[in-house]
Amino acid sequence: xxxxxxxxxxxxxGDLEVSLDIEDDAVASARVTxxxxxxxxxxxxxxxxxxxLAIAPRICGICSVSQSLAAxxxxxxxxxxxxxxxxxxxxxxxxxAENMADHLTHFYIFFMPDxxxxxxxxxxxxxxxxxxxxxxxGAAANEALQARRRLLEIMGILAGKWPHSxxxxxxxxTCAVDLxxxxxxxxxxxxxxxxxxxxxxxxxxxxxxxxKTPQELxxxxxxxxxxxxxxxxxxxxxxxxxENLGRAANPLMSYGAYRDETGAxxxxxxxxxxxxxxxxxxxxxxxxDVSHAYMRDGPEEPSLARTEPFVDKPNAYSFAKAPRFHGRxxxxxxxxRLAVHGHPLVRALLxxxxxxxxxxxxxxxxIELAMVAEAAESWAKALALNEPFCVVAPHDxxxxxxxxxxxxxxxxxxxxxxxxxxxxxxQIIAPTTWNxxxxxxxxxxGPVEQALVxxxxxxxxxxxxxxxxxxxSFDPCMVCTAx
Amino acid sequence: MAAIETxxxxxxxxxxxxxxxxxxxxxxxxxxxxxxxxxxxxxxALETKERTPVIWMHGLECTCCSESFIRxxxxxxxxxxxxxISLDYDDTIMAAAGHQAEAIxxxxxxxxxxxxILAVEGNPPLNEGGMFCxxxxxxxxxxxxxxADDAMAxxxxxxxxxxxxxxxAKPNPTQATPIDKVIHDKPIIKVPGCPPIAEVMTxxxxxxxxxxxxxxxxxxxxPNMFYSQRIHDKCYRRPHxxxxxxxxxxxxxxxxxxxxLYKMGCKGPTTYNACSTVRWNGGVSxxxxxxxxxxxxxxxxxxxxxxxxxRLTNIHxxxxxxxxxxxxxxxxxxxxxxxxxHAAATAxxxxxxxxxxxSA
Numbered sequence: 112x113x114x115x116x117x118x119x120x121x122x123x124x125g126d127l128e129v130s131l132d133i134e135d136d137a138v139a140s141a142r143v144t145x146x147x148x149x150x151x152x153x154x155x156x157x158x159x160x161x162x163x164l165a166i167a168p169r170i171c172g173i174c175s176v177s178q179s180l181a182a183x184x185x186x187x188x189x190x191x192x193x194x195x196x197x198x199x200x201x202x203x204x205x206x207x208a209e210n211m212a213d214h215l216t217h218f219y220i221f222f223m224p225d226x227x228x229x230x231x232x233x234x235x236x237x238x239x240x241x242x243x244x245x246x247x248x249g250a251a252a253n254e255a256l257q258a259r260r261r262l263l264e265i266m267g268i269l270a271g272k273w274p275h276s277x278x279x280x281x282x283x284x285t286c287a288v289d290l291x292x293x294x295x296x297x298x299x300x301x302x303x304x305x306x307x308x309x310x311x312x313x314x315x316x317x318x319x320x321x322x323k324t325p326q327e328l329x330x331x332x333x334x335x336x337x338x339x340x341x342x343x344x345x346x347x348x349x350x351x352x353x354e355n356l357g358r359a360a361n362p363l364m365s366y367g368a369y370r371d372e373t374g375a376x377x378x379x380x381x382x383x384x385x386x387x388x389x390x391x392x393x394x395x396x397x398x399x400d401v402s403h404a405y406m407r408d409g410p411e412e413p414s415l416a417r418t419e420p421f422v423d424k425p426n427a428y429s430f431a432k433a434p435r436f437h438g439r440x441x442x443x444x445x446x447x448r449l450a451v452h453g454h455p456l457v458r459a460l461l462x463x464x465x466x467x468x469x470x471x472x473x474x475x476x477x478i479e480l481a482m483v484a485e486a487a488e489s490w491a492k493a494l495a496l497n498e499p500f501c502v503v504a505p506h507d508x509x510x511x512x513x514x515x516x517x518x519x520x521x522x523x524x525x526x527x528x529x530x531x532x533x534x535x536x537x538q539i540i541a542p543t544t545w546n547x548x549x550x551x552x553x554x555x556x557g558p559v560e561q562a563l564v565x566x567x568x569x570x571x572x573x574x575x576x577x578x579x580x581x582x583x584s585f586d587p588c589m590v591c592t593a594x
Numbered sequence: 595m596a597a598i599e600t601x602x603x604x605x606x607x608x609x610x611x612x613x614x615x616x617x618x619x620x621x622x623x624x625x626x627x628x629x630x631x632x633x634x635x636x637x638x639a640l641e642t643k644e645r646t647p648v649i650w651m652h653g654l655e656c657t658c659c660s661e662s663f664i665r666x667x668x669x670x671x672x673x674x675x676x677x678x679i680s681l682d683y684d685d686t687i688m689a690a691a692g693h694q695a696e697a698i699x700x701x702x703x704x705x706x707x708x709x710x711i712l713a714v715e716g717n718p719p720l721n722e723g724g725m726f727c728x729x730x731x732x733x734x735x736x737x738x739x740x741x742a743d744d745a746m747a748x749x750x751x752x753x754x755x756x757x758x759x760x761x762x763a764k765p766n767p768t769q770a771t772p773i774d775k776v777i778h779d780k781p782i783i784k785v786p787g788c789p790p791i792a793e794v795m796t797x798x799x800x801x802x803x804x805x806x807x808x809x810x811x812x813x814x815x816x817p818n819m820f821y822s823q824r825i826h827d828k829c830y831r832r833p834h835x836x837x838x839x840x841x842x843x844x845x846x847x848x849x850x851x852x853x854x855l856y857k858m859g860c861k862g863p864t865t866y867n868a869c870s871t872v873r874w875n876g877g878v879s880x881x882x883x884x885x886x887x888x889x890x891x892x893x894x895x896x897x898x899x900x901x902x903x904x905r906l907t908n909i910h911x912x913x914x915x916x917x918x919x920x921x922x923x924x925x926x927x928x929x930x931x932x933x934x935x936h937a938a939a940t941a942x943x944x945x946x947x948x949x950x951x952x953s954a
Binding site for chain 2: 116118121125126128146147148149150151153154158159161162164165166169170171172173175195256260261263264266267268269270271272273274275276277278280282283284285286287420422430499500501502503506590
């Protein structure tokens with residue numbers, strides 16, 4: 112058995128290191144290390160509770176709206192305030208823009224370029240893939256970046272600035288949209304839809320949105336949508352059997368995405384892909400294990416937990432804690448959201464594989480992109496300009512507030528405790544903390560660590576493309592992971 | 595003499611047309627305030643001078659600077675500048691990985707000794723021997739010093755590299771430290787903001803790579819062209835401040851009328867940045883325009899200047915105006931870092947142009 116160290120990783124937000132034990136030219140076991148720690152949970156303590164709105168989003172420049180909304184939701188719970196309806200819609204729209212931008216970046220800038228690697232030279236699809244997706248030089252990246260830039264003008268309108276927007280408050284949003292801005296929001300949402308329909312799916316959105324079975328997906332990729340980048344990925348996935356790569360059978364969890372006063376656009380819950388069983392989300396079953404994290408021991412409930420680094424800790428190998436749901440490692444992300452929501456295609460692909468894999472993770476991300484793009488336009492239209500965008504919220508309140516939201520990469524939670532208006536405790540569990548979790552006290556590996564086992568290296572050692580595919584299929588955001 | 599490789603060669607190889615190139619030059623000249631002759635100067639420099647490689651490194655950070663950068667208003671500006679910098683090394687977007695990527699650093703260091711620009715996003719944490727930011731098995735601070743040794747100059751992107759930012763907020767658990775407290779013998783240009791505005795970033799990169807020297811800096815090491823005015827000076831809500839018309843609650847009647855956000859904690863009156871002129875996300879808006887005050891994210895120590903939702907008390911509504919240098923000097927004196935600041939300023943002066951290009 113040999114040990115390989117993979118890293119530093121390129122095309123990843125933040126730093127990541129992976130240590131692999133190799134047997135028979137395949138991964139026998141993996142350890143994922145988050146080598147970056149800043150100490151937000153320590154820094155937030157003692158500050159006025161509302162200042163979390165300015166500090167916490169700065170955990171991440173990629174998903175800062177998610178962080179803002181988790182903080183605002185936690186403060187809402189603490190103050191006991193119900194936000195203005197317009198404020199909720201505007202926040203959902205901004206959140207959708209950020210999440211869609213993330214999915215797009217993941218697909219075009221981070222994930223697809225790996226198929227242009229020299230390792231695949233000679234494959235029938237390699238030349239076309241290289242022309243379209245090669246890092247920096249490929250044509251697709253430029254188109255995607257332009258579409259993304261246009262999409263994020265939504266952020267300019269609703270939040271003034273992005274990343275690290277300030278407009279999201281417990282009472283709603285500070286920006287009251289006027290008629291001209293509403294028209295612009297609708298136009299931007301339509302432009303983005305057009306990009307998806309021309310480049311990504313090569314078909315009207317109704318087509319990918321109507322896919323219910325793996326057979327329909329296959330027919331779509333060979334027929335109507337054949338010219339799209341989505342179909343290109345599906346064909347490569349079939350050629351490389353990505354359905355049998357990066358497999359894991361953990362529960363899939365979603366806190367519920369894009370909530371309003373009537374419920375969530377994508378439901379909350381936990382789906383077990385092996386038993387094909389859905390159960391309600393019970394956030395009280397969440398624990399953080401620190402047995403292999405460079406952190407001092409303490410209470411495992413997020414609302415009581417402390418974050419105190421201990422870099423000389425024996426057996427520790429990551430700054431990330433190991434979150435567990437009912438004691439089990441749990442996978443989060445677009446796949447989990449659609450599985451929980453009951454999307455027929457995603458459920459069918461999960462059943463076929465008895466769990467998650469590289470292929471279904473990417474398919475779910477793109478299908479979700481289509482679903483949210485369609486909804487975003489209707490949200491923009493639903494803004495009622497004469498009604499309030501923000502209600503007056505008290506700026507003091509003692510007790511606890513929990514903010515659970517769905518970021519692009521999965522479930523994000525902020526657990527806030529306040530005393531005399533000041534932050535007494537703050538605990539954050541980010542999506543990548545769930546997926547890139549280290550082992551727990553019983554030695555059970557995290558979702559990515561499990562998914563890497565069995566990846567074939569085909570003589571390429573640490574630079575094997577399979578390892579890259581597995582890791583990137585989870586779209587890591589390492590700056591969020593240990594924060 | 596062997597043929598040198600110019601930026602123009604590289605841009606052409608990336609498929610950028612002559613027409614696009616000319617457009618890029620005029621846009622850049624305009625954004626840098628260089629006037630009509632500026633465009634020809636930029637074009638000439640890009641066509642004839644050897645290209646200046648840019649190495650982009652990430653320390654303890656949140657990647658918001660990169661995020662901002664790749665969304666520059668004019669797609670062409672982004673494309674051209676991206677192809678300028680991505681040729682070399684940027685661990686967020688580049689194609690190479692692992693040892694291959696490390697080899698690019700080594701090669702640039704040797705081949706372009708004293709000629710490349712080191713752009714740093716984030717900063718090194720110094721506690722526990724640098725353990726809180728490990729990159730390629732080594733503390734980031736070591737990699738930073740190693741690459742800085744042979745650089746021509748350093749760009750400190752954002753509040754992290756310039757001042758420390760939120761990770762340096764009390765109690766600064768990792769001892770996150772701004773670049774100029776670690777690197778003492780190189781010119782450093784600070785481009786603060788959390789993140790900085792995309793157009794400011796592309797403007798700075800283009801200026802340096804085009805002319806091979808830093809633009810004119812203020813005493814705090816920031817480029818004058820973007821940081822010489824306060825948000826307040828060019829704020830479109832300024833008349834309401836002068837008239838004493840203020841928002842008292844989010845989304846109240848005054849808010850709908852676009853009154854001044856000073857009473858909601860706006861720090862525009864003490865913040866030097868270009869947000870109220872260049873604006874954000876394609877020039878669409880900026881925080882004050884979205885109804886929220888400025889939190890002063892380009893100012894040193896902004897993270898510990900909360901509470902963010904209470905009014906500033908030290909502003910004279912009709913008082914004596916100060917410029918960035920005066921305030922900067924006062925700040926330097928207060929923290930007792932005058933000597934270090936001065937030394938850095940002197941080093942910078944050596945490669946700062948004597949001719950004031952952008953006012954010519």
